[in-house]
Amino acid sequence: RRKPPIFFRFNIQVDMVALTFFFCGLATRFYKLAQPKNIVFDELHFGKYVGMYMKNIFFFDLHPPLGKLLISLAASLADFNGKFKFDKIGSPYDDSVPIFALRFIPALCGSLMIPSAYYLLLELGCRQWTAALGAFLILFDNAFLTQSRFILMEPMLLLTTILGLLFLLKYRNMRHSLGIIWWITLACSMVFLTFSSCIKYIGFSALSLGVVIVWRDFWGILPDKRLSNKQLLFRGLLLGGTMLLIPLSIYIAVFHVHLSLLYKAGPHDSIMTSAFQASLEGGLASITKGQPLEVAHGSQVTLRHTHGKACWLHSHAEVYPIRYTDKRGSSHQQQVTCYTFKDLNNWWIIRRPNKSNLVVTSPPDAIKHGDIVHLIHGITGRALNSHDVSAPISPHNQEVSCYIDYNVSMPAQNLWKVDIINREVEGDVWHTIQSQVRLIHVNSSQALKYSGRQLPAWGFNQMEIVTDAVLQQDDTVWNVEEHRYTRFDDEKERERDLINAEMIPLQGTKLSWWTKFSELQYKMLFPSQENVQSHMYSSDPLEWPLMTRGIAYWVSSQHNGQIHLVGNIAVWYAGTVCLILYSSLFVFYLLRRRRLCFDVDPETWDHFVNAGITLFCGFLFHFLPYFFMDRTLFLHHYFPALLFKVLLTPVVIEHIHV
Template sequence: MSEAKNRKRNTAKAATASASLSPVDAFDGNDDPSNANGTLHHEDALKEISQVRCEEINSAPGYLSSWLNGCSKSFAFNIEIDAMSTALFLLALLTRMWRLEQPRSIVFDELHYGKFASLYMKNIFFFDSHPPLGKQLVALAGYLAGFDGETEFDRIGGSYSPSVPLWALRFVPALFGSLLVPVTYHLALSLGLAQLSAVLAAVLVLFENSLLTQSRFVLMEAILMCFSALGLLALLKFRRQRSFTFSWWFWLILSVVFLTCSLCVKYIGAFSMFLAVYIMARDFWKMLGNSSISDAKLWAHFIARAAVMTVVPLGIYLGVFYLHLNLLTRAGPHDNIMTSAFQASLEGGLASITRGQPLSVVHGSQITLRHTHGRACWLHSHPHVYPVKYPDGRGSSHQQQVTCYSFKDVNNWWIVKRPSIKDIVVSDPPDVVKHGDIVQLIHGMTSRALNSHDVASPMSPQHQEVSCYINYNISFPSQNLWRVDIVNRDTEGDVWHTIHSHVRLIHVNTSQALKFSGKQLPDWGFHQHEVVTDRFISQDDTVWNVEEHRYTKNSDEKERERDMVSAEFVPLQPTHLTFFQKMWELQYKMLLVNQENVQDHVYSSEPMEWPLMIRGIAYWISPVTNAQIHLIGNLVTWYTATICLFLYMLIFCFYLLRRQRLVYDIPEDTFEKFKFGGELCVVGYAMHLVPYFFADRTLFLHHYLPALMYKILGLVVVLEHLDYVFW
């Protein structure tokens, strides 16, 4: 090795050590990073200087000296302005803000996020499958700019009305996209890279086409990525602090705050949290092998990290949803996704049409039965019958079809009847139905009883068919008795109540529960959903609740039919749900329902295509000039970074093999820096990419952008190492 090359390496090593403490030195034998490289910690130096100055001031005559007697516990404030970081931020701000209002049309998913901001302005409840923090930030900008929400977001490419403060709405993602550039710069420095390498990483992010495009419109990825990068940066700074000092706690908590904010923008922010947990576990594993650290201190480290990683995310997550649910108090377009009780808690929801609806279900009650969990649909029947034979050769009962229908309809009405009472008019006093009672359900429009029997259901042959019984004068007796099982009777009581009581209807003859199967019937069933009975009773799809409810007051069948046809379908007084009840239901629905999933989208893509950017996305096309906006990446960056990730793994395996033979090609600190920097990038990249291979939903190229950031950092790690080795 030449003398000039040695001088170069020693100079680079000294510069790196003086700039920042390497991540691999975070834990030494004394668990004190301040002495890891034999130099005085920066904060200690400031403290000594401050104390010397205090002693000089204390020697001054008069009252000034006595006033400063206690300055031994002085504070030192060190304000630094990083010129490079500032320049990168201003340059990013310029590229993201230039002509921000162009085009003044709805671009891609601005259709959704603009609509959500509009609904926030009007306090109208909406449903989205991702947490609301990013949408709240956009709505806040709109609120401060005077947005009234009175705008229709009807189609991609539609023009914004003059009343929409478009610059303010787009400012939020543009600001976060601009911040991502200097944060990337500091991330690279925190990985121990040279300043030139850190600048290269920031410049690659700055001029990355896909990140630039995503930052200029009302989309969530820029906000998500900025919070994730800030959380990772704070975590790397935390690793350099002396244990259990103020700065140690500060950076740990700040890291978790930013990572939780990322999670609260989109659930894929959880991948960044998993990466943080991986880094913490990696460091803790290293501490376990250090015999100079006591068991008590190891437990203290574990408990501190576990407590912060539990309490802080939970508090922020609940706080974001508390704000969300307290802002959105009025009924809106997505109410039918939620349960009846949730809808009834909204202003103008289930209480908007009819008031004074009876609470208790009794003999003679006219009800609609809603599937409580999962898909919103109502128990339904109509005069059509099951086909005699199915395409697979199986026969049916040829009885009247019973389905679950996703819309309000007069055929959703059923009458609750005691088997021993012929008249179905409500008596005085009413005969209340309770848990364990046996009832019949009579279809309101056809007057046939809900029935089940030992015949396989059409779409789920392992379950029994459900029908309304038709007497064909053959030896096929009716089996139309059902036992009421109130699931939540511990909180709601034994009486069957409207809205609140969650019930299972158990078929008396077979002890099977009435169930929504989730499968769709073919043309003969009008593509409505199948209803069956299932031996496995304790499952969500067997739970129903009464939504509409009225008392039967007329014994004449024709009069009853006229009453049902004219009945309103959104009854009940407003109900009150606690925050945690609403929060739990909303979380359940968010995990179960995906409003944004569009099957067979022309610009959808697969994760295997993303690293080589085989397919982009057309975000907007001008109807006048044919101008277009496409999401497409920088080909040089994407391909080079992909190659560098594989190259890193080859180089690292080469070093491992050589070191196994006790051949050390590079100094230990250089190897550790290369190992940690590349490991963080490869693991971070994999954590943000691999889960999509198992996702059962429509995917787009923009889902790849969080992984792209780690790929860019990995590119710079490899390039700097190659420069160190060969030049």
């Protein structure tokens, strides 16, 4: 009797070791996940960002938004309204906050990274007991466990890094094939490594490591005579295109979602340029709508430092001290500063040198690129001036002041040339908000510059303004933010008009998505150094390998309960020892091989080298960048490097054992 034909057949293979590790991860990461019902450490920031996503309010963070978007998705599915105020660490959550949902994604990623690490070590060529040891070390490390139980980014960062490298190793083990599965494997690797980069910028270290591994592998197959020149060229172009287009597309797509969701004004607007702020719903546009577009003779303006720290050109009646603490003399002229708050003394009047009155004519006499102007301080009536006197804090630059006539041999040098640097886009006429200008001092050919340095108490701790002979700098770029036309020639009437005038909202400023994206990238990649602050739990990278200090994440105000970030000392110290052992063995083997003494067989040597490129180099790629960062660092910044150190430990143990 004939058997009926079989149309479908499924073969399911279950790795009980990996499954056991996954369930152990779930048990440790999800056990009483909603406890404590208080804000724990950086949940203060990330919870606040999630709330802003829920309310579509723009916020600024130094890291890419993918991790925050994923947590926001879980929060949205749990009907979180975002109204809870994340005010301080330790504050209790109210009933409107779905604590489990907010902590779900990090806990799930923390659980998945354990079996993923197991498969990564298997793909690296390790024995099963070695791979199991690596997963075991991750499972029982206190630091990884703690970080996985709260609204934090590291679990997502580490999981995507492991998955990206796992697919990359699978791709490398298929190096001699060139088919759709080969390309899909490489593409999956680039997708996950890009996800890592879109969660925190240190993820670019993993992406860079992946690129190095791919091109090293490509270099290794170049001598293969079975591949023609056309095949090698095609493979190289395919590799390059995949490693360029996939990361770029995903990165842009993530920020497109981010900026599309955050279209309302919020507390972080002032970090961005005036044009960016004016493009947000209810933002700067509510102040600047309806104001004249073209800056003209008689325009009353506030001049904002375009890039970096938000501050406005400012002056007041106080003068520079006759002598500074270093015994240098000043001009004793009226102080000019950059003030970080909106203020009446931020207003200036643009005047042509050949005109005495300040009233705007009809039609307005527009100021254009290359025009020479005076800038008259709106309240004191004195002209912006510079001269060959050293600036108070930056003596290598010239001082900027408002000129006071003391009847001494120091004539006014108060002419400034308008240099519109984006005139190819905005045109030659000086426009409100959109035109970016440099004000060039005519007598010295130096540009008005925000120095980034703070004046002492005599300058009310405001920021220093200087002129600099180096014109092409971001800190020499300014734009008009608020603008109105002068209606009165009388000084008292003008002052009264400045104090009482209000803007009439009409319509917002349009800004292309690419312009907003480019500006946001600039602000994120080149942050203001004023954000660098000391913290009682901050640490130095040299302290991390031996874990000389932890971080107090949460302390109960009602009982003795507390959460302290500290790693498993056996795991951390063993990893540090294995790093030293691996590098020592590698140097030893290289020297011996140079002497034609081959202590290990070629297969063992290849495995040892491949493990080093993936894990030892991975550690260096994720550890060394922090030595060049001028920012506040904490122990959790070490976790990506720690992951590679922990995974290298069983590899070294296996090598010594075998």
